[in-house]
Amino acid sequence: MIQIFPESIVLGLARGVESGPDDSGYSPALLDSAESSRIEVRMLEETDRQIDNPRTRVTRHRLAPGAHTGFHRHEFDYVVVPISGGRMRIVEGTQEVYADLSSGIAYFRPAGVEHDVFNDLDRELVFVEVELIS
Numbered sequence: 001m002i003q004i005f006p007e008s009i010v011l012g013l014a015r016g017v018e019s020g021p022d023d024s025g026y027s028p029a030l031l032d033s034a035e036s037s038r039i040e041v042r043m044l045e046e047t048d049r050q051i052d053n054p055r056t057r058v059t060r061h062r063l064a065p066g067a068h069t070g071f072h073r074h075e076f077d078y079v080v081v082p083i084s085g086g087r088m089r090i091v092e093g094t095q096e097v098y099a100d101l102s103s104g105i106a107y108f109r110p111a112g113v114e115h116d117v118f119n120d121l122d123r124e125l126v127f128v129e130v131e132l133i134s
């Protein structure tokens with residue numbers, strides 16, 4: 001069974017594994033071998049920034065099979081233009097939802113969105129994000 005954790009938690013655990021207890025005495029319980037199977041570190045997506053100016057930022061996102069974007073917050077309204085069709089799994093807070101992308105069919109989302117996006121498909125997911133800065 002695969003359990004997914006938001007990137008922030010995964011990274012926190014990974015750091016704990018590397019550094020062990022710190023001066024505060026913090027020692028993650030998940031270091032116990034019985035718990036370590038719950039840690040899953042996933043591959044991050046690849047991005048390339050194509051436009052970056054005071055008005056807009058355009059980024060292509062490529063998610064290999066099994067990859068995710070990492071937890072992030074959208075500071076600006078944005079438009080997503082899917083290049084490939086397919087299903088994304090989206091973790092928003094405690095909610096997990098699916099979004100079906102259609103190649104070439106854009107959608108809009110408002111600033112403030114916080115999520116992690118996963119590609120559970122067996123093929124690459126590609127989309128272009130256009131952030132509306134001003």
Ligand code: NI
Nearest residue numbers: 072074115117
């Ligand atoms: Ni996003």
